[in-house]
Amino acid sequence: xxxxxKPLGVLLSDEGRQALQLAAxxxxxxxxxxxxxxxxxxxxxxxxxxxxxxxxxxxxxWEYILSIDVPAKVLEMR
Amino acid sequence: xxxxxxxxxxxxxxxDAVRSIPIDQLPPLTEQQRQVAKKLGVPEPDYxxxxxxxxxxxxxxxxxxxxxxxxxxxxIRAAGLPGEIVRVVLRxxxxxxxxxxxxxxxxxxxxxxxxxxDDYFDRGSIEAEERLGRILERALAGLRx
Numbered sequence: 001x002x003x004x005x006k007p008l009g010v011l012l013s014d015e016g017r018q019a020l021q022l023a024a025x026x027x028x029x030x031x032x033x034x035x036x037x038x039x040x041x042x043x044x045x046x047x048x049x050x051x052x053x054x055x056x057x058x059x060x061x062w063e064y065i066l067s068i069d070v071p072a073k074v075l076e077m078r
Numbered sequence: 079x080x081x082x083x084x085x086x087x088x089x090x091x092x093x094d095a096v097r098s099i100p101i102d103q104l105p106p107l108t109e110q111q112r113q114v115a116k117k118l119g120v121p122e123p124d125y126x127x128x129x130x131x132x133x134x135x136x137x138x139x140x141x142x143x144x145x146x147x148x149x150x151x152x153x154i155r156a157a158g159l160p161g162e163i164v165r166v167v168l169r170x171x172x173x174x175x176x177x178x179x180x181x182x183x184x185x186x187x188x189x190x191x192x193x194x195x196d197d198y199f200d201r202g203s204i205e206a207e208e209r210l211g212r213i214l215e216r217a218l219a220g221l222r223x
Contacts, residue, residue: 002173005087005135007128009118030119034128036093048093069118072171074086074136075111075129 003045007036008070010045016064023058025049032069035060079147079163083139085170088131095134096127105130143168146175146195150214154179159218161186168192181218188217 012020012031020033035047044061104126107115115125147166154161161179168175175195177188190213197206 001171003171005089005093007088007093007124007131009120032119034118034120034124036088036128038090048090050097072085074132075125076108076133 002040003037003068003070004039005037006070007034008068009034010060010065011067011069012060013064013066016060016066019064020058020060024051025058031066079151080165080167081140081144081147082165082167083136083143083170084167086132087135087139087170088128089135089138092131092134093127096131099127099130139168139170142195142199143175145199146190147177149210150177153211153214154218157214159214161218179217186217188213 010033012033014031017031025033035045035049037045038048038057039046044059044063044065046057046059049056049058101123104123107122107126107129111125111129112122114120115122143166147163150166151163153159154163161181163177164180164185165178166175167177173192175190175192177190179186179188190210194206194209194213197203198210
């Protein structure tokens, strides 16, 4: 399953949510976060995060991910 | 010849481009999309931007798939092989192209890793060129007229 270059939803464990908050990611109240995945590897998902000084790549480790939700087809707009 | 893309993707360039679009200029979501975004807790602008980036990249992926189809058709002709391309589908979640050839009225499926095609088109890799040639040769082995 290739998840690179896709915006998708990630359901994080409590630990994962804490880890991302420590990484200074602005998260909504939900454990479900919508991210843009730049690349994946054995460590986890590398997501693109915009910070004041520009884009950063942040790793979400696989062990923090409970599930992933990605639309199977391109979402059609009106 | 049928060209299609199964699944989707949003390139970094297209993602960057849509990220700066003001909220009031984003295309509206359908009612179903709004419901899904709400259920998942995804901000509607993020959802709309994802859809827009996906639509933009889809055009590029279709062009790439068509380019591969033409390349394969040229290779088959040049090598005097008996096949013709019926269909090329890029499967984005699997990272491969599914090609359907027709040889003497029979359909012959062929799978090509997207990485090989990327190496060929983007990096001009000689190895990728040789691998593509080998894949075709072996798929059509014994069928040369």
